[in-house]
Amino acid sequence: MEYVKLNTGAKMPMLGLGVYGIDTTESILSAFEAGYRSIDTASGYNNEEIVGQAVRESGLKREEVFITTKLSNSAQREGRIEEEFAQSLEKLGTDYVDLYLIHWPVAEHYVDSWLALEKFHKDGRAKAIGVSNFQDYHLEAIKKVWSVVPAMNQIELHPFLTQKPLIALCTAEGIIPESWSPLGGGGGAKDIKDNLLTNPTIADIGKKYGKSIAQVILRWNIELGIVTIPKSVNPERIKANIDIFDFALTPDEISAIDALNKNQRTGPDPDNFNF
Numbered sequence: 001m002e003y004v005k006l007n008t009g010a011k012m013p014m015l016g017l018g019v020y021g022i023d024t025t026e027s028i029l030s031a032f033e034a035g036y037r038s039i040d041t042a043s044g045y046n047n048e049e050i051v052g053q054a055v056r057e058s059g060l061k062r063e064e065v066f067i068t069t070k071l072s073n074s075a076q077r078e079g080r081i082e083e084e085f086a087q088s089l090e091k092l093g094t095d096y097v098d099l100y101l102i103h104w105p106v107a108e109h110y111v112d113s114w115l116a117l118e119k120f121h122k123d124g125r126a127k128a129i130g131v132s133n134f135q136d137y138h139l140e141a142i143k144k145v146w147s148v149v150p151a152m153n154q155i156e157l158h159p160f161l162t163q164k165p166l167i168a169l170c171t172a173e174g175i176i177p178e179s180w181s182p183l184g185g186g187g188g189a190k191d192i193k194d195n196l197l198t199n200p201t202i203a204d205i206g207k208k209y210g211k212s213i214a215q216v217i218l219r220w221n222i223e224l225g226i227v228t229i230p231k232s233v234n235p236e237r238i239k240a241n242i243d244i245f246d247f248a249l250t251p252d253e254i255s256a257i258d259a260l261n262k263n264q265r266t267g268p269d270p271d272n273f274n275f
Contacts, residue, residue, distance in 0.1 A: 006151040013038040018231035028054035030235040042070035052093035070103035100126035105138040154178040162261040178227040
């Protein structure tokens, strides 16, 4: 495993398991067995209890597992931020999370939501805080009020959506970027995922290293300093996804993957979501 240092000084694994849609402990336990030590969940996934159960069943110490969860849009709109955060801790069976994120920049609420997260950080219940799906102008809005710089911005990112300007802004602010849907599978966009996972440019790079297209894409994330959280329920794919720390891409190979960008989303647009 490789690690990144957050602006809090904490170390976070560069690769974790995304658990959107996972409703049993088996996949999470398979991930722990394969060497994963970072789990990404959210209040809106309705599986925080399952994550907590898996951590307990794993036999790992709490401090060995980096847990991320997220604030829901409904809690922002309804003013239930403190209540939902407390419920997340209870469901996870822990008195703190390693990283707590605003899941989406809900208009007219996300700035106040950020101030609430700062309180959770200052009282020690959220060791680090950050945002998800924030564009540059969302970051600029909370910058006007923040006393704590976000540790993370989790965004949709893959070779068809490289988000270079946003990554540059995050880097300049000391905010670590993290990719959700790194293999292009978000939002049920099967055509995009199929096109990405059969891409000849990435396939040729993979042949050189004896790696799959998915493994090359995940390694591309790591090379760019981007934390990544692929989701899988298949134990063999879970093992394959973490098997990316024994090779490195060349600058030319990274550039070739960068050049595949189409600014093509598979998930919701942060400026136009209705949930």
